[in-house]
Amino acid sequence: MKKNKRSNYKQVQKNKKKYYTKLDVFLSRMASILKVPTGVALDMFSQRAVTTIRINNLLQNPQHTIDQLKKMGAVLKQVEWLKDTYVVENMDKSDLASTVMYKEGYFYIQNLSSMLPAAIISPTSNEKVLDMCAAPGSKTTQLASILNNKGSIVANDADKHRIEKLKDVLEMFGVKNTTVRYGAGEAIGGREEGHYDKILLDAPCSGEGLIYLKGEKPLRFWNIKKVKPMVNTQRKLIESAFKALKKGGTLIYSTCTLEPDENEGVVTYLLDNHSNADLEEIELINSEKFSSHKKHIKRGIIEWNGTLYSPEVSKTYRILPSGEMMGFFIAKIVKK
Ligand SMILES: C[S@@+](CC[C@H](N)C(=O)[O-])C[C@H]1O[C@@H](n2cnc3c(N)ncnc32)[C@H](O)[C@@H]1O
Numbered sequence: 001m002k003k004n005k006r007s008n009y010k011q012v013q014k015n016k017k018k019y020y021t022k023l024d025v026f027l028s029r030m031a032s033i034l035k036v037p038t039g040v041a042l043d044m045f046s047q048r049a050v051t052t053i054r055i056n057n058l059l060q061n062p063q064h065t066i067d068q069l070k071k072m073g074a075v076l077k078q079v080e081w082l083k084d085t086y087v088v089e090n091m092d093k094s095d096l097a098s099t100v101m102y103k104e105g106y107f108y109i110q111n112l113s114s115m116l117p118a119a120i121i122s123p124t125s126n127e128k129v130l131d132m133c134a135a136p137g138s139k140t141t142q143l144a145s146i147l148n149n150k151g152s153i154v155a156n157d158a159d160k161h162r163i164e165k166l167k168d169v170l171e172m173f174g175v176k177n178t179t180v181r182y183g184a185g186e187a188i189g190g191r192e193e194g195h196y197d198k199i200l201l202d203a204p205c206s207g208e209g210l211i212y213l214k215g216e217k218p219l220r221f222w223n224i225k226k227v228k229p230m231v232n233t234q235r236k237l238i239e240s241a242f243k244a245l246k247k248g249g250t251l252i253y254s255t256c257t258l259e260p261d262e263n264e265g266v267v268t269y270l271l272d273n274h275s276n277a278d279l280e281e282i283e284l285i286n287s288e289k290f291s292s293h294k295k296h297i298k299r300g301i302i303e304w305n306g307t308l309y310s311p312e313v314s315k316t317y318r319i320l321p322s323g324e325m326m327g328f329f330i331a332k333i334v335k336k
Pocket of ligand 1: 132133134135136137138139140156157158159162183184185186202203204205233
């Protein structure tokens with residue numbers, strides 16, 4: 001009788017499975033990647049970044065736009081490390097997006113971490129620039145603003161609908177130095193080998209940096225199974241981008257995900273296959289002006305979940321989701 005009871009107990013325990021929710025799985029994965037407790041990961045993904053805008057210098061003097069915004073009641077705080085960029089302290093994105101000034105292209109609503117790639121690549125008017133995955137155009141418009149509509153940019157994307165949106169945005173913003181192209185980024189390297197001085201590869205990704213856990217059904221698009229096919233595409237895109245780069249040219253690889261295989265893994269893949277690919281330190285992120293964001297930034301990791309990445313990837317940066325910026329990854333590569 002005693003024996004029976006014990007074996008029943010064992011059977012019941014065996015059948016008792018522990019069920020994890022999708023949220024549990026997401027948080028434990030993020031906690032492990034970011035090396036923080038799950039409670040901290042929950043906090044990070046429960047914050048919405050402040051509203052930030054980039055004033056368009058292509059349609060009118062930025063000061064005029066700032067004066068108009070202030071007259072409208074906007075409380076603006078200048079972002080120290082980026083020209084013509086402001087935190088709007090008393091309005092959210094939807095308030096701003098409904099204004100006539102926004103609809104006419106006088107400013108762009110854009111998260112601060114998404115402004116990093118163009119600011120870092122910082123092209124000059126004698127350089128050929130490629131934005132390989134450009135739609136809907138937040139970074140292309142920023143590149144055009146930096147160039148003051150001079151020089152030449154090719155803005156490419158493989159999605160027909162998004163290309164239409166890109167064209168609209170460029171027109172609304174008064175961009176005149178950009179040629180829009182529809183096609184697979186994978187094909188560009190073979191067609192235009194060694195052609196570009198500066199290339200931005202803002203790659204398609206699993207988008208974890210955008211997840212806001214207080215939003216409606218926040219994990220509906222999140223699925224670990226998406227990572228592998230993304231990595232395949234990202235590897236092909238970075239190969240093509242590197243091929244299209246001139247000797248001495250700069251390639252920025254960025255994503256809005258936190259997955260190591262899509263970030264450090266893709267960069268390691270490039271370094272392993274090209275001895276003339278060099279990772280560089282990112283001056284802007286290391287600068288004093290950027291230091292107020294320090295607690296939300298981590299260097300790239302060289303190992304995760306049993307996979308080793310190149311030690312060089314410690315020159316890359318992962319922006320942690322916070323009340324300041326959305327989650328992001330960025331690497332600066334030069335061709336020797
Ligand atoms: C992260 S979004 C780019 C956002 C854009 N850089 C911006 O700042 O507005 C990635 C883009 O890659 C495009 N894309 C996906 N696969 C591609 C491919 N094989 N070649 C070129 N573009 C691709 C998608 O259509 C999407 O617009």
